[in-house]
Amino acid sequence: MRLTSCIFLVGALAATAAAGHAQTTTAAGAGADATLQALFDREWEWELTQDPLWASYLGDRRWNDRWPDIALGTLAARQSHRQAVLQELATVPRERLSPADRTNYDIFKYQYEMTVEGYQHRYHLIRTSTLDGVQNSEQVIDSLRFQTVKDFDDWLGRLDGFPTYVDQNIALMREGLKSDVLLPKVIVQRVREQVAELAAQTAPQSGYYRPFRSMPAAIGPVDRERLAKAGDERIRTRVQPAFARLLDFLDREYFPACYTGVGWWRSKGGLAAYRYFTRYHTTSDLAPQDIHALGLKEVARIRAEMEAIKTQVGFSGTLNEFFTYLRTDPKFFFKSGDELLDGYRVVAKRIDPELIKISRKLPRVTYGVIPVPDAIAPIMPTAYANGGAPDGSRPPYFFANLYKPETRPKWEMMALTLHEGMPGHCLQISVGQELGDLPNFRRHAFFTAYTEGWGLYAESLGEDMGLYKDDPYSKFGQLTYEMWRAVR
DSSP: OOHHHHHHHHHHHHHHHHHHHHHHHHHHHHHHHHHHHHHHHHHHHHHHHHHHHHHHHHHHOOTTTTTOOOOOHHHHHHHHHHHHHHHHHSSGGGSSSSSSHHHHHHHHHHHHHHHHHHHTTTGGGGGGGGGSSSGGGGGGGGSSOOOHHHHHHHHHHHHHHHHHHHHHHHHHHHHHHHOOOOOOOOHHHHHHHHHHHHHHOOTTTTTTGHHHHHTTTTTTTTHHHHHHHHHHHHIIIIIIHHHHHHHHIHHHIIIHHHHHSSSGGGTTTTTHHHHHHHHHHHSSOHHHHHHHHHHHHHHHHHHHHHHHHHTTOOOSHHHHHHHHHHHGGGGGGGSSSSHHHHHHHHHHHHGGGGOOOTTTOOOOOOOOOEEEOOTGGGGGGGGHHHHETTTSSSSOEEEEEOSSGGGSGGHHHHHHHHHHSSSTHHHHHHHTTTTTSOOOHTOOOOOHHHHHHHHHHHHHHHHHHTOOOTTTTHHHHHHHHHHHHOOO
């Protein structure tokens, strides 16, 4: 055999071997990817079964008749489950995954590790705040569909289970008493006011009765009467007594034991827990002291910009006097809630045609601007966003609080609409939901720094869209929200 033939034969054998190795490697990689995806799918389904409220928010109606099970034993079992999943994840060969799945692997691992670590700091024993907690659970209505008889019967099922859900919350807070994991008195006092109002409402006044006030015409008169009566009965015999028990617990046991000062460092977890929550909310390893120093620098920067706006509008007093002027002059406020709502809708319409200037990727769904329900408006923030259902059955909404319009200045409306509507959270959530090539846990993930950082960035985009150009007061409103974050 000639040398050239030998070289050809050796080369062919080498190429065949290399091709076989590549096929084996590709097959191994594909196998690892498939194993990982199966784990993601299984865990996503498990997470939905564990949190029916989250499932409802996502438009999954399979558990619309129940609340989450938050018994101590159940929470401990979830912790064990996640620890086992992390051990299983470690058996998946990361080096054989595709680049995209390596990223998915890392994010999934990070989320489960942070959840497991957080359980050790016992944040699950904190059950209420002025914005979250069982006393605000009526908000789930805004994520539900009420079109069929089953939709209403599912809500009745939830009302049936409400006493157990409240009692489980009380049991966890009582465990917090034993473990020295408590809220500051200043927060509990406000929560107590919320609960007292809920406990005193009659059934027709209750926000939990909202669905029964406007049933669709497709529901016949017999079912309509049955459902309305059942809703009234459930609120009188289940919801109101449960809130009365929670109020009694807050007054007799919880509030007297709570901290007079503020700060998570006061809890049994101390500074170690504080550092964990710093990492959890920032997804960084910055020390709390470094973040505080950054905040001080931001306060100085923003204050200087505020001084410039004050000078621009020709106000001759001090900055504190300018603040007072902005908070008290009637020209900065609408006279009624209806006018305020119309004002927000005008602002949203002004923003819409400018979006193309800052984004080539706009969501397919549009969003609406609607009022915060009257029953919860006194205890809710100025505005908030509620993402749409991924299947398109519910659009995203920007909720505007119309309670006491004399306290809601016009100059904050542009920044607030940019933050909550588009290009803010309504855009952010919708674009994420439409990323069909990502696994569910990433499409619907929540990271405080990313989510609220997006909102803060969206406020600043008013500059690029020319929305602050002719209105320095709206620019000042944007600075007030920046200052709020810097101070916090």
